[in-house]
Amino acid sequence: MEFFFCFLLLSAHLLLASSLVQFQDNGLTPKQVSIHLEVHHGQSQLNHSTTSSLEFFSPKILEKDEQRVEAIRSRFSNKNLSNIKPELVSTPLKSGLSIGSGNYYVKLGVGTPPQYSSLIVDTGSSLSWLQCQPCKGSCHPQVDPLFNPSRSKTFKKFPCSSPSCSSLKESTLNDPGCEVGSGACVYREAYGDSSFSIGYLSQDVLSLTPSETLPGFVYGCGQNNQGLFGKSSGILGLGHDKLSALAQLSTKYGYAFSYCLPTSFSASKPSKGGYLSIGSSSLAKSPFKFTPMVKNPKIPSLYSIDLTAITVAGRPLGIAASSYKVPTIVDSGTVITRLPMPVYTALKEAFVKIMSKKYKPTEGISILDTCFEGRAKEIVNVPEIGMIFQGGAALPLNGHNTLIELDEKTTCLAIAGSSGTNPIAIIGNYQQQTFNVAFDISNSKIGFAPAGCE
Template sequence: MAPSPLLLAAFSLLFAVATPIRDITDACSSQVQAADFEHLNGTALHLPLHHPRGPCSPAAVPSDLPFSAVLTHDAARISSFAARLAKTPSSSAARPITTTSASSLYRPDSSLASVPLTPGTSFGVGNYVTRMGLGTPAKPYVMVVDTGSSLTWLQCSPCRISCHRQSGPVFDPKTSSSYSSVSCSTQQCTDLSTATLNPAACSSSDVCIYQASYGDSSFSVGYLSKDTVSFGSNSVPNFYYGCGQDNEGLFGQSAGLMGLARNKLSLLYQLAPTLGYSFSYCLPSSSSSGYLSIGSYNPGQYSYTPMVASNLDDSLYFIKLSGMTVAGKSLSVSSSEYSSLPTIIDSGTVITRLPTSVYTALSKAVAGAMKGTKRADAYSILDTCFIGQASQLRTPAVTMDFAGGASLKLKAQNLLVDVDSSTTCLAFAPARSAAIIGNTQQQSFSVVYDVKSNKIGFAAGGCK
């Protein structure tokens, strides 16, 4: 169990090269056994969460994947958020579905929505994964966990157009006695437009078709479906999800995506009648164990910040950054500059984006506090870099403060990200249209999203 971005101080393999293979194998065996204990404990569902580069990840990304690929993915995700907030088509936007292969899903209709038709960069390189059971009898599937997406989908046989390589077999609806497709006349089909930001389409046999597209030109298109979802020995019937028939882009080796955004078709909202409107997670490093928990939690361990209402996109989680300190000193910016842009907290963004003036002040303050450390050249969008690895350098105490009194006291692994074997960089960048609290800063903290009470909480030491 481990990820290092849902946070990446994060894409550094914290297992030393000298770590015996046998020790890693034994540790993974223990984690696999622990995964068997995915359960509903009282009124909470508790799942193991894995870092994409952890040795026990069931859908690991290539160990030689350069960090530049992570930044490319991150930039595409940021562009996608910007387009959503501006309510305009993203730069990756979409051409009409006109291919011959697509005709097997769609009937001719000039009003059909459009999706990108070229594979994108890796969608899964910066995301944490967990397992979800589906069907009757239930079979497990590795899913990317994403707080910025609503509709849960996974690849389905016969993959009429395209399926990417995944860990384990592709879900076959014919093997599930509880599977059914969803007709175009249902409310759930109508709700797809807010869940995916693409209008639904309809097949010639009156089956609702979803279209989920992402900022890096990756996408999934298929049939809206209903089946029993399972976690361990517990199951919930009538779960609505996408059964993907055309899944293009590199989604790691995951089977699909688990959506936890604020939308009635998200996994969170569909489980809420049983478990309640809250979830929490701890995003682990590549050498620790993490979790995703849906349902009740211990409220006393957290410091909270209110969720901020926004008409920009009511499915995302907005909060207010109120200040930052470096080595005990507040940054030399006015308080109003922290809120000059809307701020989102997101599990799938690796590098935190700050308003430009705040980022500039942070960069200057951190560099000043580390003036005895040799500087390195800029790496892509990361312009405050040092020779060495984050775990080996002495870093200043940095705190991010939020409205309501919540704070994140960042350790070296939350502040810096190792971009190669000899260079580490400040894991922040300037924002253009929205500030985003990414997963590098969240790593190792327990983070709770209490949607019913409209608040988000942070607690240190969440991963074990």
């Protein structure tokens, strides 16, 4: 049976890559143990010697980033995008774009014996899935072999009558389907840039290391998949939902995780390799400053916080405090940070006032309209932008977090305005790079610490 499901919903692609998996024990009790995975930029899938920053941060990537933001905004405005029915197709759809991604990926094993796959880690979605043979609809190109369920001794499909199948509506915002004849539960997951996956809700053994496994891991066995997944095999969902990988792992390691995203190869200041740590003990490794998580009933699975102020070169923007009072999320899948238009306008004016004394402003590209002539490596003494959150937590952003090189002549501020009738703020992954970011779900707080990748 072939499925095609095209719709727009919330997502964020946090492409997480791993060449090494380590288990940290240190003699701790189970919930004090953490799993530590190396993280690399998704662009590492491509040949850096032939890929320029212009090809990477192209208008196409920025346009897809904007589509994702529009989908998130629609969720906050209560626009109903669920319950769209799947359509049958007679020919396979086009595969996902084979270009790199602006995000990160990690490699994990599924099945008995384990088959290892490079999975996108997504803080903006809950259900995990990977491409599975026989790909009844379409599978995009991936660097790893397709997962073969018939080779796993522990693979099972969920029936439509199962409680896990009933939980899909809460996790994906779409009603589950039921395959005629087999009675197998069918999931439908879609993302803000028109990417999607459809397949069977399944369970199997998840291997974090050869010795550390999670039996009965609930995930989607994707039969029809299309979109901006780079060359990954699928998604590892870390959203705040009971079907997420984080929730399933929390019974053993604790309900928390942290990461550090290394800079992309095009950044002016390359960083060391990043990491993803799952477990409560991962929060003890850095001097975090925390801000409370905000409960948003419209999208409870997202990680929301309160942005209270922004400074440029140490000076506040001088705008009303009410300008910051919009839904704000920390989203490692959105590349470019978005700010409500009054805040962005004030930030742009303050930033240009300082930068234009040494660098000539130039025409913007796509969603980025605060641009200057020159290469990123040639632009020095960039004024620090401080993002301050409730409780005193902050992100002090310097050049490698603020400037993005779009071609050999143009470097832009990697922040854009969020317009429309329902403005939102999103702290994107470009601003999070090189910081240690902690998600303490048990205590409802998010923390930031500098030099996280070192």
